[in-house]
Amino acid sequence: MEDEVDRLVAAWRRERPDLDVEPLEVLSRVGRLSRHLDIARRSAFAEHALEPWEFDVLTALRRAGAPYQLSPGQLLxxxxxxxxxxxxRIDRLAGKGLVQRLPDPDDRRGVLVRLTRAGQERADAALSGLLDHERAILAELSPAQRGDLAALLRQLVAPFDNLAD
Amino acid sequence: MEDEVDRLVAAWRRERPDLDVEPLEVLSRVGRLSRHLDIARRSAFAEHALEPWEFDVLTALRRAGAPYQLSPGQLLxxxxxxxxxxxxRIDRLAGKGLVQRLPDPDDRRGVLVRLTRAGQERADAALSGLLDHERAILAELSPAQRGDLAALLRQLVAPFDNLAD
DNA sequence: TGAAAGTGTCTCGACATCAAGATACTTGGA
DNA sequence: TCCAAGTATCTTGATGTCGAGACACTTTCA
Incomplete structure (x- = not known):
């Protein structure tokens, strides 16, 4: 099936036949898919009264494991x-009682952000909902295709992630 | 090579072994890659004194072909x-002399946004620069892999693009 | 030990985005 | 013809993000 990027690439080939626009076949699709996913995530989280950015922070803490705390720098x-x-973000999450700020005992410049019980419950519920939603989107592909896609994407992302961020 | 998503998935399997987090292998990578690409695009455009959003609008008009004009609705x-x-966006681009607003002769509610000569030159220059940059990123993959990746992404994006947007 | 460089977090002002509603015009049908 | 519904664009107010710089503390090294 055709998508917007096919139309976009065809238009460039017509308007700028001198350019090699092949990179757009991959990278424009990544950008557009991400945009669509953001919109879909927003509605998936609405059931749990969470914004995407709240989910991102809460789940980062949840993933850290007990006692569910990280420094602001690690969250960055x-x-x-x-x-x-x-x-x-931390200010607002603390205001809603989903996280709390604690002084870092080892570095007096530092702070630790800890998930509250309420924060943990919200994060866990929203994650299940998100995964259900995402599984539906990925049903377009076979399990083997999903594996191939994940591997190809990993090759592109890894250089960024392993750079001195 | 390992990436952040591998670490993320491993963390979830440890913390929530009851959940099937496979969807994240694909969709979290899409999100993160898109974020990295945004940051890289921003610096690529800085050479041409363009913001990403300005590029998006100007190139949409450029792709439309002569006389390089579209309605705001088509741009949406x-x-x-x-x-x-x-x-x-149109206000600001018009203020910089890169586009101009014209009344639509066929519909008096409507407006047409037209690229100026200066706008066209900026769009063309920035596109070449962007493609060079993106080619470097995609050099991680073989031509065949790039083709596979584009095809898999198309399958995921197409349902969104062909929905009644 | 003392000073310089480095690090971690926060403050502040500018700015782009969104959602909802307002306005003006067009279209389709009674 | 006329009205209701639809469409295209713009306005407004709230909000989240960024970038630069401030500040406090830590580390390194002479």
């Missing part, structure tokens, strides 16, 4: 946002 | 933003 590298943004 | 469907956002 996982969520790819800036420090000002993270401060703001 | 291509860029996946809301109408308020598009009004704002």
């Amino acid at each position: 590298t996982q969520t790819l946002v800036t420090s000002g943004t993270m401060t703001n | 469907t291509q860029t996946l933003v809301t109408s308020g956002t598009m009004t704002n």
Whole structure:
């Protein structure tokens, strides 16, 4: 089946036949799919009264394992946002009682962000919902295709992730 | 090579062994790769003094072919933003002399947005630069792998793109 | 030990986005 | 012809993000 990127690439070949636009076949699709997924995630989380950014922070803490705490700096590298943004997020999550800020006993500049019981429950519920939703989207592909796709994407992402971030 | 998503999936399997987190292998990678690409695009466009959103609008017009004009509504469907956002973007691009607004001769509610000569030159230059940059990123994959990846992504995106947007 | 460089977090102002609603025009049918 | 519904764009107010810089503390090394 055709998609918007097929139309986009065809248009470029017509308008700029001098250029090699093959990279768009992959990277424009990544961008557009991500945009669609953001929109879909937003509605999936609405059932749990969570914004996508709240989910991102809560689940990063949940994944860390007991006692479910990380520094703001560790949260930055996982969520790819800036420090000002993270401060703001932590403030709001703390205001809703989903996380709490604790002083870092080993470094007096530092802070630890810890998931509360309520935060953990919300994160767990929202994750199940998200996975159900995503499974439906991926039903377009066979299990083997999903494996191939994951492996190809890993090859592209790995250089970014393993750079000195 | 390992990436952040491998670590993320391993963490979930440890913390929530009851869940099937396989969907994350694909969709989390799409999200993270898109985020990295946004950051890389931003620096690629800086050479041409363009923001990513400016590039998106200008190239949509450029792709339309002579006389390089589209309605705001057509621009909406291509860029996946809301109408308020598009009004704002057109205002700013018009202020910089890269596009101009013309009344639609066939529908007095409507407006046509037309690329200026300066806008066309900026769009063309930025596109070449972007493609060079993206080719470097995709050099991780063989030509055959790039083709496979494009095809798999198309299968996932097509249902979204062909839905009644 | 002391100073310089490094690190971790937060503050602040600018700005792009969204959602909802307002406005103006067009279309289809009674 | 006229009205109701539909469509295209813009306006407004709230909000989240970024970037740069401030501040406090830690580390390194002479």
